[in-house]
Amino acid sequence: MARKFISGNDAVAEGVRLARPHVISAYPITPQTIVVERLSDFCEDGSLKAIYMHVESEHSALAAAMGVSSVGARAFTATSSQGLLYMAENLPYASGARMPIVMMNANRALATPWNIYGDQMDSMFLLNAGWIQVYVEDAQEALDMMIQSYKIAEDPRVMTPFMVNLDGFVLTHTYEVVDVPEQELVDAYLPPLKLAENMMSLEAPKSLCITAGNNFNMEFKIKQNEEMNASTAIIAEVDASFAEVFGRKYHGLLEAIACDDAEVILITTGSVAGTSRMIIEEYRNKGHKVGLIKLRYLRPFPTEALAKVLKDAKAVGVVDKNISFGYEGTIFTNVNSAILQSGLTPKVHNFICGLGGRDVTKENIREMFDALLSSAAGDSCEKIHYMNVRCAL
Amino acid sequence: MARKFISGNDAVAEGVRLARPHVISAYPITPQTIVVERLSDFCEDGSLKAIYMHVESEHSALAAAMGVSSVGARAFTATSSQGLLYMAENLPYASGARMPIVMMNANRALATPWNIYGDQMDSMFLLNAGWIQVYVEDAQEALDMMIQSYKIAEDPRVMTPFMVNLDGFVLTHTYEVVDVPEQELVDAYLPPLKLAENMMSLEAPKSLCITAGNNFNMEFKIKQNEEMNASTAIIAEVDASFAEVFGRKYHGLLEAIACDDAEVILITTGSVAGTSRMIIEEYRNKGHKVGLIKLRYLRPFPTEALAKVLKDAKAVGVVDKNISFGYEGTIFTNVNSAILQSGLTPKVHNFICGLGGRDVTKENIREMFDALLSSAAGDSCEKIHYMNVRCAL
Amino acid sequence: MNKPKMKSFTEPKTVTDYPLGATCPSDHITSINAGWRTYRPVIDQEKCVLCMRCFLVCPDGVIDKSSDRLEIDYDFCKGCGVCAYECKPKAIKMVKEAEFNG
Amino acid sequence: MNKPKMKSFTEPKTVTDYPLGATCPSDHITSINAGWRTYRPVIDQEKCVLCMRCFLVCPDGVIDKSSDRLEIDYDFCKGCGVCAYECKPKAIKMVKEAEFNG
Amino acid sequence: MIEVRWHGRGGQGSFTVARLLGLAASVYGGKYAQAFPSFGPERRGAPVLGFTRIDDVKIGDRSELDGCDYVVVLDETLWGNDVLSGLKDDSIVIINTKDETKYKSETSHCIIAIDATQLALDYLGIPITNTAMLGALVGASKIVDPAHCIDAIRASMAPKIAQKNVDLFNHVYGEVNSCE
């Protein structure tokens, strides 16, 4: 194991190198670029024996990865924002075909206005794509998830493409200490991809990405949904086996922090979870019964896990670095549905923040907890809070 | 006024002709094609004075429409399914720029598997795009909404692109009686587009689709969200003024049918609303307190209107012609969030049907009402029901 | 014979039994192109000089040359008439299908 | 002068006051490219033969030829040195910016 | 509500006639109607279906036909299970054939037979049988006024071709009997 002081993007590249994909096809876009730059270095210096394809667009980046995956080779791609949307057509394409492609997405705002900084509008846009979506909190988790992601995606019970999301700049461009595991350990943990029913081979020629008319189509989709929902178990399983081998665990679908007796709970994803950890300590020290959820997976959505943690909360806040225009934050909508179905009736609040790279300050997190506490105490307050706005509405 | 026996696609084309766009840019895809075929006929025969651009892809179809709209001309495009996803990048682009483009989308399943029939996975994919989304029930509504859509989209308070969705085949290819209004009436109702602040002109040169860094970006997005939410009022206003001129009204954001004393309510969109109307009558005749909502707009989402109608319901069912893999039907998720925030606690059920063009039968609708009635009566039953599946799970 | 073996298709009994992904084995024809034809190509073996042009030009590949006389796979022949049109010695006749139905 | 008039920018007071769409008037420079330079181009008007090459080649267009001698808009000159490098009579010198700061 | 199913092959105009019937019933007959095709990835030559629904009130139903009152078969080679599926007891089958005996022996439903191909060749010079079969359906069922059918034909075709089709329609309409 080597300790390195590297950025989130570097950590992704290190993780990918350890996972030994056969082909990398990607197109540059800020703030993802460093990942593919490092990977092209690794391909050049031979430390990664992979073919690097300089594709001419993101649509082709994922299309090429599909070609790679269709013959049973391991594929990696990475993108962000406009690039993710430019390849949008191919995401449900790959998931319907159940191709275990791994993609790193550097979360970034969507034009227009143009903006290269981090928010999560891009990946929230793709929630319906049939891809597993995980959001990581730091560079270490980013590296580790490159390994876990292939392990989960290629599990015969899952066979589903996997998107690993890093908050743009705040994670992708921040350097921190990362432990890089030994190649041998990873090799033992993540054996080469085994040829599956949905892959082409000379021995048993296959037709892929076929047509299923109105007579058969619905059953294909139901199967996909049922198996994706069932992947929650494999996600937990892999996180546990990973912990055994590498000594780090991430608590599967979500991590609950100080939630046991919490009266108010804040739900966060990605880097905001990190900042919130500090504040939760501060508030607990002051005697407030506050809890924090780090929601790691948005698909499959952890309905049950969430219900369990939230069951005694009086007020629940959801942090969204995105808006579904004409409604509310997307995570808020998703969480609310799970809450309603669980029969819980906490007060719910949506904290919209960090759009276009706007700083999410420690003070903002305090404001959120304060709002939740006063809501739990019975005060009525706004459902939707925009945080850190530079002027009045 | 002329009565015609035409298809939903024909009706769209007639409506577009009446709305007099300056430029049509579109790319063929089943089941949208007939719309653009008719429009190219109209451009040829001179009954529509518009430029028809044979673009080389959907991404360019919407990009060209953005160019058209950016100088203050009226733009129309149409697409479906793969085409809608291929232009995905440009949807938030146009909405961020607040361009009042109108698009017809023929709802169709997404590959893979390939399938040309109707479900709503395509437009549900784009809910976060910042476009107004309406779903119509029949050819007449399709025609009428082409006129209303420009009226709403171009309202200075709204200035937002508009997507009109028709269920593929079931609406696009079904012929029925449609009243085609007089051009003069439409001209009076829908005057030419007025140059707005976000359009280029020689008199006041503009820079469009600019960059707003982390210092200013968030405010742009909040403005967009607030004004999109506020467009609910204009939608209702336009529906009312339309009714005055043309004698037909659609009840704005949603239509509530027999909901006043309903104990169970089924929420539908598009063509399923039509079939359900028959069944609701049948069940009411049998004395069941059943109600029906035809949800017309998904963005802006009619949170308040919905809460008002649902307030006394004991069980609510949501019909989804889509799945967000790894979770549930997308409309279900959206409706549930609104219900939770309204403080209501009905039992909620999701009926997933019609995927890949699977028939939604009258019997299916009866099964839905039966499930809701038994749920309201206290029986526990599944949250998610797949309807009309040809084999066991 | 150049015709692939027909596969029997048993519909999956459960959703779980459906293929993984949008997949199907290749070389998997489960039903014939029944009744697409209005006319049926009939080879006059006497006239045929075995030039193999019809074999070459048939878009559906239904003319088999593995034996010493050509055979047409009528399960998949669409009756397009290309073979007859292209046969120089006019050894193929397009005959109204109905006459065979009777 | 070829330099556009600087616009004063008052930040919108409310979200509603923000532009409609991702829009801004063109010809809208609100702040100078302050302090990008390490070196400053200085024209020796004696040596200058008014060939206008520097005017032509300046990527930033900061050399103005509207009067009878060239003027450089130092608010936007980036000190790239292209003008000096391309001036045949060597009429432009690149002078360390610090010397002007003092 | 009256529901009609049309069986033909891609290229034979079976959906066009489904549409003509709906047009006749609605725009000219003052009723409500729906007409829609079946679609598949198969090409010209493959079997296709057309559907017409007619009712006195607006038709909200968007589901497929689950039964039908009339089945019209433009091409007798399509005879088989598909044609006979979903019939009610009193449904009527109208088929384009020279010889009805085979079909009568295979079903108990009322069969109306007409040699539409020959008549189409006589009247139009080409074997496009859809207006002939419309004549047979309307003659046997009286579900719409024949004058409205003629209006529909005239509105949908160039005048010269329309006239020939009207003549053909009239001929068949006059000749066909309703089910005994």
Place this chain on the structure above:
Amino acid sequence: MIEVRWHGRGGQGSFTVARLLGLAASVYGGKYAQAFPSFGPERRGAPVLGFTRIDDVKIGDRSELDGCDYVVVLDETLWGNDVLSGLKDDSIVIINTKDETKYKSETSHCIIAIDATQLALDYLGIPITNTAMLGALVGASKIVDPAHCIDAIRASMAPKIAQKNVDLFNHVYGEVNSCE
């Protein structure tokens, strides 16, 4: 937690040094660190910032610095409000200049001045001042062990260049005083 802000221009290596400090503190010093840049659409020549955070425990905080303990200015032409913003009372400002008088007159904060450009020219032959400024920061603050800085420099550069930078670092480190 110690927070350091670096001011420079695109191309001057101000983020590289932010990173070197983090590397020294963490991988070599056994503490935890974060280093991150500010980014903007402006190009080479435009002002940029770098940040370093150092702590004894894992740093979860992902928000921007809201105050900082040390400000290091690689290019004195950047002097101004941006440099002085967000300082605590006891924050220290380290600036690359020949002449500190101007700066001392404009702030009450402790100013450490060093002619890093001249020293860089002497040691490296080019005016890249970032390792010199690292030496100044560490010399004045002792926030990390200088040996760890040297390790970090050696790990990040080709040996020949590294040695020169180490010499430069050592020179400055030895010369700088802490704030009185």
Place this chain on the structure above:
Amino acid sequence: MMPKITAKNLTNDELFYGHKACGGCGESLAVRLAMKILGERTFASLPAGCMSAVSFIYPNMAFKTNAIITPFASTGAVAAGVAAGLKALGIENTYSVGFAGDGGTADIGLQALSGAIDRGDQIIYFCNDNEAYMNTGIQKSGLTPYGTRTTTSPAGENLPGSVTTKKNMFEIVAAHDIAYAATASVGYLEDYMMKVEKAKSVKGTSYIHILAPCPTGWGTPSEITISLAKEAVDCGLWYLAEYENGEFKLNKDPKAFTPVADYVKKQGRFKHLTETDIEHLETQRDKKWLKMRRDWNK
């Protein structure tokens, strides 16, 4: 020299069988013959279009070899990915092949094709050119000739059908300095098969552009597909050529052309063309041949 492939020595094995294309479909013949020459170790990538629509209808699969439908825009990229995947896995002696329509090549798939050529990916790309978007019902594509009536380029009082000319795909591909490119026609099948055979041993990307009449879209009787495709070449509206080692070559340079009018009048899509329109087509043809003869006959 390669042994000539003829009807007689062509394998009897069919690798593309039972598809649901229209009777007399030119494209399906082009695919069928290519597959016979490429053989069982072929991996075929087909974008949306008639050929994929008629060949992968669950549970009926017409390809005997490995095959995949690609997104409409992605033939070049998926085929390149397949080639890269096979290479990385060490699976040798295979062909990664794309079969796209004219729309899927010259319009929405152009970029992915260009990218593959630029990278020199080891693929053989076929453009099956029936001069319109047929799968969606005969809309104008970038390869639809001037004067063609399609459903989006109607012919009427104001327009003569398509007003743009056919994109020069072959020249565009050649301008990439591709390893091998050729035009072909289902009217000249031995020439076509020779070109497919040639492509098999090319190092880098190959491109074969084959004119393949579509009875449905062209408004022609199904039996004349082959002879019409031959006539397209004989009347000079299409041409047989190759680009190899950086040089163009005309494979067939007719002394005299058969009349364009004869070719055109057989087809419903051109029925509306006037004498003047036809003369216009001839002028265009002559201009093109003048240049081809001057520049390509070295």
Place this chain on the structure above:
Amino acid sequence: MMPKITAKNLTNDELFYGHKACGGCGESLAVRLAMKILGERTFASLPAGCMSAVSFIYPNMAFKTNAIITPFASTGAVAAGVAAGLKALGIENTYSVGFAGDGGTADIGLQALSGAIDRGDQIIYFCNDNEAYMNTGIQKSGLTPYGTRTTTSPAGENLPGSVTTKKNMFEIVAAHDIAYAATASVGYLEDYMMKVEKAKSVKGTSYIHILAPCPTGWGTPSEITISLAKEAVDCGLWYLAEYENGEFKLNKDPKAFTPVADYVKKQGRFKHLTETDIEHLETQRDKKWLKMRRDWNK
């Protein structure tokens, strides 16, 4: 003949001012001069890339005329839409112009450009070629020359930098039989300005491909931008040509080339090249010129 535009008679008005490009940026000079010649009634469409990134930073807008940033892939389509909108509104005597980078033209924007040319849209399209994706930090594009070190085509023990050659964009565009196309260089500015002036009166689509050095990405001192761009032409690695009325023309046909080594050694991106690599570049160059001279000098 058009009056020649020179430094002296060129307008003093600046329509592109205050942008945040690097000092000495070749692209920004190309845009600046084009705008001066095109004038105030220009509508500029710029995709993602350095030029848009540095010119539309709210609230600082560097264009004086109407201007719009387009999606990266959409320069051709947005500019065509602007042209169509203006035409439909009857707003005359305007220019709809696209300014895209090499990546935005030859890679992700190729298809939209091709579509516009195919339709004959009334736009002028500029490809500002700095031979890499600069805005994202110097990645290899389809127009990056052989042997270039970029962040995605590293030079090291196993690779000499980019292993593919520069896509022949000019020829690809010409193969579309575009109304007017030209190459240019910021090292030959009068030639460039003449070409821009020419494009103004073309009916249909024009394309101008200008080589524009990027000090940051090329690893060169900012002051040599112009002379380096001149040297690129003088050493024969770039060329000045036009395509008009269906014919190519070489505008400059040097008797002798200056040494490629001199050009290359000035640049950080080529620092690693060996003698053999440079010879390889020269061989490639000679092959290209042989063909250009043979085929274009009619």
